[in-house]
Amino acid sequence: MSQRNRWLGLTLALASSVVMAQAYPTKPIKLLVPFAAGGTTDIIARVIAEPLGKELGQVVVVENRGGGGGAIGALETARQKPDGYNLGIATLSSMATNPAINPKTPYDPIKDFTPIINIAATPNVIAVNPKFPATDYKSFEAYLKKNPGKYSYGSSGTGGVQHMLMELYKSLTQIDMVHVPYRGAGPALNDAVAGQIPMVLDNLPSALPFIKDKRLVAIAVAAPQRLAVLPDVPTFKEVGLEQVNRMAFYGILGPKGMPKELVDKINAATRKALQDPAVRKRIEDTGSLVVANSPEEFAAELKNELAVYKEVVAKQKLTLD
Structure with a gap:
């Protein structure tokens, strides 16, 4: 392929990505919680789902898929198309502690997802x-x-x-x-x-x-x-x-390969939703702290937490047995 054709291909791909982000979303969005209903992950997801849906102009539907310390639900999110319609809640369990202790975790918490935003942290x-x-x-x-x-x-x-x-x-x-x-x-x-x-x-x-x-x-x-x-x-x-003395976190991510324009759009909508005093109060009333960081900051946080818990597992000789 010539340099001109490569340049043309990249230009068309970028233009297509921008058009897709501008049109997105055109149907309901699934937000998968990798734990059963009633826990903190579920609470945070349901607090943010409605205002996020209002900001994006489509309903955000919360679904629960528990089991495996969050691994079953996380794997389902990782397997979806990176089109922004299948998002997941990232937790310390699914993205750090579980992969750190379980060598058979069926996904790579860093390579198989697209970090979008950390919603909140909690004791x-x-x-x-x-x-x-x-x-x-x-x-x-x-x-x-x-x-x-x-x-x-x-x-x-x-x-x-x-x-x-x-x-x-x-x-x-x-x-x-x-x-x-x-x-x-x-x-x-x-x-x-x-x-x-x-x-x-x-x-x-x-x-x-x-x-x-x-x-x-x-x-x-x-x-x-x-x-x-x-x-x-x-x-x-x-x-x-x-x-x-480490805090847990609750963020939004998608499958790997999500276009930056989609990531930025979801991040901006979530941050705007979290600026609503009523939404912030609902989160803070649970004992959590609103974070609302950038995709890059959330990605760095995920890498850091995984490294910390890998070290904990090694030092304490923890296993699943």
Whole structure:
């Protein structure tokens, strides 16, 4: 192919991409949540879906596809056409912790997706059923050390952020607990409230309503500082476990190969939706912080988190077994 033909081909491709972005969207958009309904990922997705749809001029339909610590839903998004009509919610579990611990993860979190925007970041919290014998951090740790292997905790699934953070916590404190994986945070929370399991490590937004209603008791939070909504609950840093003090994130991505014009259009629409005080309040009321960054910043964040958790897995010798 001559240089002139190559140049012509690139020009036509660029023009086609621009035209497609200008026309987009012409039909409803699917936003896939890689966890069951009721968890924080689902909450954030449903908060942003309606205002995002209004900005884009088409309905944004939220669908849930749980399992595999977010891997099943993420894989479905990765397999779609990069036309902007099949988007997914990116989480710390699906993009970092799960791929870091599971060598058989069926996608590459960096190469198989197009990062669009990080919507929000949120703390994590260890919470226990009110009937658990210890309801403050000091007694919680002491009691578990006196009863190795006796108690279990629930998580959103094997390889998810809740699983990885609690396993990191266990390795640092030498506490022995049994992991009970669920198909999402919602079912794990429900069982903890019902007393089927004694505790969970969950994202704050989905756990907070149960904590406020005194159906769960917060023990410690993974956050940079104490939270206004839980002023009496220490951070992991305060109790000497700064390594566990990492926030979760909830972003939007698409399959690899999405045209930049589409990415920029979705990013701009999401950012505009997040400028609405009512939308921001709904997100902040869950305990999350609005991020609303650029595609490039979100891509860098994904790479950094994956690197961090790969190092955690290597240092702590964590496996799926």
